[in-house]
Amino acid sequence: MSNRRFEMYEIRQVIVHMRSGQSDRPIAKSGLMGRKKAGELRAIALKSGKLDKVRSVPDEAVIAEILDVKHCRTTAVSSVYPYWDESTAWSQKGVQGTTIHQTLARNYGFGGSYSSVRRFLLGLKKDNVQATVILDFAPGEAA
Numbered sequence: 001m002s003n004r005r006f007e008m009y010e011i012r013q014v015i016v017h018m019r020s021g022q023s024d025r026p027i028a029k030s031g032l033m034g035r036k037k038a039g040e041l042r043a044i045a046l047k048s049g050k051l052d053k054v055r056s057v058p059d060e061a062v063i064a065e066i067l068d069v070k071h072c073r074t075t076a077v078s079s080v081y082p083y084w085d086e087s088t089a090w091s092q093k094g095v096q097g098t099t100i101h102q103t104l105a106r107n108y109g110f111g112g113s114y115s116s117v118r119r120f121l122l123g124l125k126k127d128n129v130q131a132t133v134i135l136d137f138a139p140g141e142a143a
Helices: 010-019 026-031 035-048 059-066 080-093 099-107 115-128
Strands: none
Touching: 010 026, 010 035, 010 059, 026 035, 035 059, 080 099, 080 115, 099 115
16 A cells, blocks of 8 residues: 555545455445555455454554554645634635635745645634524514
8 A cells, every 4th residue: 555645544444345345446436545555455454354254343553553554644734824824814804715825925935736725725614614593483474
């Protein structure tokens, strides 16, 4: 298993699919892992006996022992993070991501891509979930 780094829960999920009898093709179609890497994982899991349905599904620590731990994805700090205050303020004012990217590049020499700004802004939206209340009125009551 090389190149892309997977989270342990992703690997565990693929093992669960393999234990249920799925081949590598449906696993790849689901987007969990490509066919080649699924085949590599299947070979490792078969060799270590982790696809045996009699045993319980291995937890993440057991999977980490079987696989090389360096394959786990680490959380990276966004390249936009040094400009957190400016980017957050602009986002709250409704400034578009493309404009934020251009301004960061022009004013601060930001070398990151637009995609990094977009991911940063998506993270801000996830953190600022707005609660809503459903107003329920009888017919004609709100008029």
